Amino acid sequence: xxxxxxxxxxxxxxxxxxxxxxxxxxxxxxxxxxxxxxxxxxxxxxxxxxxxxxxxxxxxxxxxxxxxxxxxxxxxxxxxxxxxxxxxxxxxxxxxxxxxxxxxxxxxxxxxxxxxxxxxxxxxxxxxxxxxxxxxxxxxxxxxxxxxxxxxxxxxxxxxxxxxxxxxxxxxxxxxxxxxxxxxxxxxxxxxxxxxxxxxxxxx
Amino acid sequence: xxxxxxxxxxxxxxxxxxxxxxxxxxxxxxxxxxxxxxxxxxxxxxxxxxxxxxxxxxxxxxxxxxxxxxxxxxxxxxxxxxxxxxxxxxxxxxxxxxxxxxxxxxxxxxxxxxxxxxxxxxxxxxxxxxxxxxxxxxxxxxxxxxxxxxxxxxxxxxxxxxxxxxxxxxxxxxxxxxxxxxxxxxxxxxxxxxxxxxxxxxxx
Numbered sequence: 001x002x003x004x005x006x007x008x009x010x011x012x013x014x015x016x017x018x019x020x021x022x023x024x025x026x027x028x029x030x031x032x033x034x035x036x037x038x039x040x041x042x043x044x045x046x047x048x049x050x051x052x053x054x055x056x057x058x059x060x061x062x063x064x065x066x067x068x069x070x071x072x073x074x075x076x077x078x079x080x081x082x083x084x085x086x087x088x089x090x091x092x093x094x095x096x097x098x099x100x101x102x103x104x105x106x107x108x109x110x111x112x113x114x115x116x117x118x119x120x121x122x123x124x125x126x127x128x129x130x131x132x133x134x135x136x137x138x139x140x141x142x143x144x145x146x147x148x149x150x151x152x153x154x155x156x157x158x159x160x161x162x163x164x165x166x167x168x169x170x171x172x173x174x175x176x177x178x179x180x181x182x183x184x185x186x187x188x189x190x191x192x193x194x195x196x197x198x199x200x201x202x203x204x
Numbered sequence: 205x206x207x208x209x210x211x212x213x214x215x216x217x218x219x220x221x222x223x224x225x226x227x228x229x230x231x232x233x234x235x236x237x238x239x240x241x242x243x244x245x246x247x248x249x250x251x252x253x254x255x256x257x258x259x260x261x262x263x264x265x266x267x268x269x270x271x272x273x274x275x276x277x278x279x280x281x282x283x284x285x286x287x288x289x290x291x292x293x294x295x296x297x298x299x300x301x302x303x304x305x306x307x308x309x310x311x312x313x314x315x316x317x318x319x320x321x322x323x324x325x326x327x328x329x330x331x332x333x334x335x336x337x338x339x340x341x342x343x344x345x346x347x348x349x350x351x352x353x354x355x356x357x358x359x360x361x362x363x364x365x366x367x368x369x370x371x372x373x374x375x376x377x378x379x380x381x382x383x384x385x386x387x388x389x390x391x392x393x394x395x396x397x398x399x400x401x402x403x404x405x406x407x408x
Contacts, residue, residue, distance in 0.1 A: 011397035074397045075404030089300040093293035166403045182406055184399040193215035193278045195388040199370045200279030202386055
């Protein structure tokens, strides 16, 4: 059983190791990783040990191997079919984000109550009325909710009814999902509140 | 000294309490708050106690009062002047997000190396070359980095050199900032990796 705190750190390890690999670096010490992520080296060693302990004393970690193993742990060794519900500012920004494909996340379709464009960055925009039929006819691994907060709940219900098991929610609202459904929230306002809290409590 | 975990939960309390207040609810129990946030009621009581203990046994919390007190704790009782560096998909989405103003965050200007539009949602887009001068002439409480990852570091350096103390980073890169600077990261890819990890490890 991996703790929540470790799960939250895993993506940061992966991103840093990927940066190193992209830069042609072949090995890295736990001290170097620790410094980049602002945690302790012993924490790094302990975290990575949880996944089989790939490090070697006096050598460090093999960057290429670590990248592949972390990717596999994170489920990044496969392709995910994604749809985005809501083609407003956020939905369009997500449809245009090139980084997703690198990690195997493919946006296949967008849905909107008022699909003013027929496609965005080459991705077809459908009317919301077509969502149910689309879900019957297509594999959808991850659905992104990028609607206004008032419609987020009904969209989530429709997605779950259509068999979607993983939801990535960008709407600023707490969604409740049944057992067996994976929900991950991106809350911009929460992050901004943390920033204002820290700004207020900063010693200037 | 408030723990990191409590700081991260505070915005979620605030958002939920604000939802209640907007809906005309006048009082709420710790059990109700706990259920909405998927934590325990005793955790709620303990967290809110840290900030003066506004609850009353048998009555619960006064929603209006709690909202005002949480807002003050979060630093949401003032106006923040914000700028956004990077007018790509993310920068544009942020410039168009209406929710910021409700909380007192005002986007005053955008900056881009290639300012193709002169304004976005009524907010002026300046050339990056003007950033230094702008920072000399204007109060900036929070700067948002919404550039590609390769330019994020140099942008952060320029902002800090110009006197910006709070940075909200949307670029997918680990930034290092000196003591006295407040940095908050929104990492979409990290959140997506957590989602893929959980999807992979879900018992279907």
